[in-house]
Amino acid sequence: MQRRIVVIPGDGIGKEIIEATLPILTKAAKTHGLNLGYTTCLAGGAAIDAYGEPLPQATLDAARQADAVLLGAVGGPKWDSVRPELRPEKAILGLRKELGLFANLRPVKVSPIIAPYSSLKPEVVTGVDILIVRELTGGVYFGQRQEAAEVDGIVSAWDMEVYSQPEVERIVKVACQAAQGRKGKVTSVDKANVLATSRLWRKTATETAAGFPEVALSHMYVDNCAMQLVLAPKSFDVIVTSNLFGDILTDEAAVLTGSIGMLPSASLGQGTGLYEPIHGSAPDIAGQGIANPVGTILSAAMLLRYSLGADAAAEAIENAVQAVLEDGYRNADLYRPGMTKVSTSEMAGLILAKL
Amino acid sequence: MQRRIVVIPGDGIGKEIIEATLPILTKAAKTHGLNLGYTTCLAGGAAIDAYGEPLPQATLDAARQADAVLLGAVGGPKWDSVRPELRPEKAILGLRKELGLFANLRPVKVSPIIAPYSSLKPEVVTGVDILIVRELTGGVYFGQRQEAAEVDGIVSAWDMEVYSQPEVERIVKVACQAAQGRKGKVTSVDKANVLATSRLWRKTATETAAGFPEVALSHMYVDNCAMQLVLAPKSFDVIVTSNLFGDILTDEAAVLTGSIGMLPSASLGQGTGLYEPIHGSAPDIAGQGIANPVGTILSAAMLLRYSLGADAAAEAIENAVQAVLEDGYRNADLYRPGMTKVSTSEMAGLILAKL
Ligand SMILES: CC(C)[C@H](C(=O)O)[C@@H](O)C(=O)O
Ligand SMILES: CC(C)[C@H](C(=O)O)[C@@H](O)C(=O)O
Numbered sequence: 001m002q003r004r005i006v007v008i009p010g011d012g013i014g015k016e017i018i019e020a021t022l023p024i025l026t027k028a029a030k031t032h033g034l035n036l037g038y039t040t041c042l043a044g045g046a047a048i049d050a051y052g053e054p055l056p057q058a059t060l061d062a063a064r065q066a067d068a069v070l071l072g073a074v075g076g077p078k079w080d081s082v083r084p085e086l087r088p089e090k091a092i093l094g095l096r097k098e099l100g101l102f103a104n105l106r107p108v109k110v111s112p113i114i115a116p117y118s119s120l121k122p123e124v125v126t127g128v129d130i131l132i133v134r135e136l137t138g139g140v141y142f143g144q145r146q147e148a149a150e151v152d153g154i155v156s157a158w159d160m161e162v163y164s165q166p167e168v169e170r171i172v173k174v175a176c177q178a179a180q181g182r183k184g185k186v187t188s189v190d191k192a193n194v195l196a197t198s199r200l201w202r203k204t205a206t207e208t209a210a211g212f213p214e215v216a217l218s219h220m221y222v223d224n225c226a227m228q229l230v231l232a233p234k235s236f237d238v239i240v241t242s243n244l245f246g247d248i249l250t251d252e253a254a255v256l257t258g259s260i261g262m263l264p265s266a267s268l269g270q271g272t273g274l275y276e277p278i279h280g281s282a283p284d285i286a287g288q289g290i291a292n293p294v295g296t297i298l299s300a301a302m303l304l305r306y307s308l309g310a311d312a313a314a315e316a317i318e319n320a321v322q323a324v325l326e327d328g329y330r331n332a333d334l335y336r337p338g339m340t341k342v343s344t345s346e347m348a349g350l351i352l353a354k355l
Numbered sequence: 356m357q358r359r360i361v362v363i364p365g366d367g368i369g370k371e372i373i374e375a376t377l378p379i380l381t382k383a384a385k386t387h388g389l390n391l392g393y394t395t396c397l398a399g400g401a402a403i404d405a406y407g408e409p410l411p412q413a414t415l416d417a418a419r420q421a422d423a424v425l426l427g428a429v430g431g432p433k434w435d436s437v438r439p440e441l442r443p444e445k446a447i448l449g450l451r452k453e454l455g456l457f458a459n460l461r462p463v464k465v466s467p468i469i470a471p472y473s474s475l476k477p478e479v480v481t482g483v484d485i486l487i488v489r490e491l492t493g494g495v496y497f498g499q500r501q502e503a504a505e506v507d508g509i510v511s512a513w514d515m516e517v518y519s520q521p522e523v524e525r526i527v528k529v530a531c532q533a534a535q536g537r538k539g540k541v542t543s544v545d546k547a548n549v550l551a552t553s554r555l556w557r558k559t560a561t562e563t564a565a566g567f568p569e570v571a572l573s574h575m576y577v578d579n580c581a582m583q584l585v586l587a588p589k590s591f592d593v594i595v596t597s598n599l600f601g602d603i604l605t606d607e608a609a610v611l612t613g614s615i616g617m618l619p620s621a622s623l624g625q626g627t628g629l630y631e632p633i634h635g636s637a638p639d640i641a642g643q644g645i646a647n648p649v650g651t652i653l654s655a656a657m658l659l660r661y662s663l664g665a666d667a668a669a670e671a672i673e674n675a676v677q678a679v680l681e682d683g684y685r686n687a688d689l690y691r692p693g694m695t696k697v698s699t700s701e702m703a704g705l706i707l708a709k710l
Contacts, residue, residue: 084554087548089549119476119479119585120475120476120585121474121475121476124474140550145550145552146551147551147554148554154520155519155520156518156519156520156522156555157517157518157552157554157555158517158551158552159515159550159552160514160515160516161513161515162511162512163513165503165509165511191602194448194496195500195514196512196514197513199439199502199503200510200512223602223603223606226581226603226607227606227607227610227615230474230585230610230611231474232474244546245603247577248577248578248600248603249581251578251579251581251582252581252582252607254582255586256585
């Protein structure tokens with residue numbers, strides 16, 4: 001049986017990092033008995049250019065029917081001035097909502113090899129191994145909002161943060177399940193001293209985690225978490241938080257590694273999962289063959305693990321990446337004297353050869 | 356004429372750091388021709404214990420009539436389980452709202468003396484000089500909210516983020532004015548790719564900054580800002596942002612220094628200004644004479660500068676602090692072998708002697 005993967009290269013460096021990744025995904029899958037078929041679809045700026053909309057129905061339909069979606073990156077200055085409803089980000093938000101991708105998983109691991117790239121001291125970051133579980137289809141991202149409007153002579157706008165008990169429960173479950181296969185620690189992050197949604201979040205998290213006796217749940221305010229991520233990142237195992245707080249904290253945690261080019265992500269729901277590197281479309285370096293494909297390659301590994309149940313294939317890719325880095329090969333973003341600088345496709349070729 | 360200062364020691368270490376600070380404030384003021392009178396008031400846990408409410412009317416009335424308020428810190432585990440409306444935080448939020456303290460100013464400076472304490476590499480943080488201007492009386496902190504309630508069998512809660520054009524305008528003005536006396540750069544932080552309030556914020560910031568031709572305004576998404584603060588903190592001059600984003604980013608920026616015990620803050624509006632260290636009440640070390648009073652002492656300097664127009668007196672305190680640190684004196688939180696460990700009151704005494 002063939003497993004269907006929808007591939008969305010997107011914009012900027014999206015095309016080249018996806019191209020670099022597919023042979024690796026194919027080979028790792030095949031070695032473990034999986035046969036993959038790819039359908040390439042447009043989304044983001046490329047779709048705006050072709051169809052006048054960031055998320056064409058055809059892309060959405062294909063994604064719904066696929067086993068998984070692998071996405072490069074979307075957006076770029078070219079589409080910055082289009083109408084808000086047509087911005088490339090709408091493709092991302094639309095895919096999340098339409099595919100019901102309520103759980104965004106972002107692992108942040110700092111091996112001794114990448115520790116030197118961090119702006120933090122090596123002893124603070126070496127060994128960091130955090131999994132951030134961000135709620136992805138609720139909160140202020142998808143609540144009602146009012147664009148600027150004049151009432152009694154004063155222009156104002158509002159956005160509503162909303163969470164229901166079932167929404168919180170299912171995301172905390174994901175975090176607790178993940179923690180079971182890790183160090184068993186979940187930190188639930190909220191702002192319960194101010195927000196009603198956070199008080200519901202905290203209560204629900206406590207109730208949900210009670211169903212996982214092996215998991216130790218603690219609560220932390222988001223401002224404190226923003227501090228602790230810098231002060232003591234090694235103290236975290238799994239972090240679970242709302243959509244908006246997750247947006248901020250995942251990015252903060254990502255740069256602890258000093259190299260967002262290497263970080264993957266998975267967005268999961270009931271059906272199709274979506275996998276993408278955490279970095280953007282980097283239009284400034286697009287088409288030069290210098291982009292780092294590792295974030296996308298590791299996203300492909302997550303795809304194998306979470307959407308195809310092929311843990312061994314995922315690990316094979318992760319080990320191959322690690323081995324190539326140990327051999328001293330680096331893309332331009334991580335190049336330092338004494339190492340071997342390689343292009344996007346060369347890096348992919350080296351990883352492929354290790355498989 | 357006597358200038359009236361309301362002093363709120365609060366809870367935990369609040370009492371000892373305030374006690375340590377007052378003689379310094381008095382002397383710096385006097386040297387520069389100012390005569391200060393102090394009224395001590397209760398707020399936070401201490402007020403809950405004495406009057407059953409975190410912010411007694413008497414405290415509020417005294418604060419309204421004063422030239423400035425100097426606050427230690429409020430809160431502690433003892434009051435963690437009281438009803439939400441009675442939590443010590445309500446004192447802070449109540450003072451901000453009732454005194455109209457819409458502008459929270461948090462300077463984050465990393466001198467070569469404190470750079471080694473940072474979890475970031477010295478070359479990344481030495482020379483950091485950021486002023487964060489946080490909007491303090493609007494946004495989701497003071498919008499409508501709904502505590503968890505069941506509708507059609509599903510429990511949910513919501514909070515509303517609201518901003519009006521005049522609210523954004525006045526805080527951006529504060530940021531632009533501050534930038535004029537600094538490097539002339541303002542970074543306005545929002546989430547305009549998602550939030551309607553952020554789109555109003557961005558538009559208003561652009562319009563307001565147009566009135567300051569010497570100031571260069573740029574916009575940054577909050578997730579990107581959370582990254583850049585770790586990657587390249589020296590690239591910032593003034594940051595202006597909403598109440599919630601400011602809560603997170605000020606704390607993240609604070610720990611770049613590795614020592615939140617040393618950081619002051621000012622909260623300003625039309626009338627009385629409020630000054631407090633950014634750290635909490637640290638109940639675990641209260642009463643032992645080991646708390647670092649420098650954050651409070653530097654808050655007193657901000658009080659002299661912003662509420663009493665006594666710039667020279669403020670600088671005198673700041674220079675005295677710097678001199679004592681250069682002499683190698685440290686409180687327990689920053690003590691390292693080779694330095695001289697001093698108590699809360701000893702540190703204050705040394706600073707007083709330098710004035
Ligand atoms: C592009 C944007 C809408 C998106 C978000 O805020 O979720 C991005 O920052 C992310 O984290 O995936
Ligand atoms: C105590 C709390 C309500 C407060 C806030 O969120 O504003 C605090 O974190 C702060 O930053 O002063």
